[in-house]
Amino acid sequence: MVLIRFAQLAVQLIVLVVTIATTVRALQFSRDEYRAAHRPPWIRVMLGVATPS
Structure with a gap:
């Protein structure tokens, strides 16, 4: 139970x-x-973590 x-x-x-x-x-x-990227902000938010910095 504690583990769960x-x-x-x-x-x-x-x-x-x-x-x-x-x-x-x-x-x-x-x-x-x-x-400038011609993309709505939610796409940039969704891809923000996946994009290498």
Whole structure:
């Protein structure tokens, strides 16, 4: 039972870290850069983590 709770907490922490990393990565781009790329911002947010820095 304790192991299951630990696994749930670990998954939640991983999701939180990925969410924060994606948000920080997305905020690095300005509105003009989004327009220049001809892509809506949500695509850049979705690809922000997968894009090597």
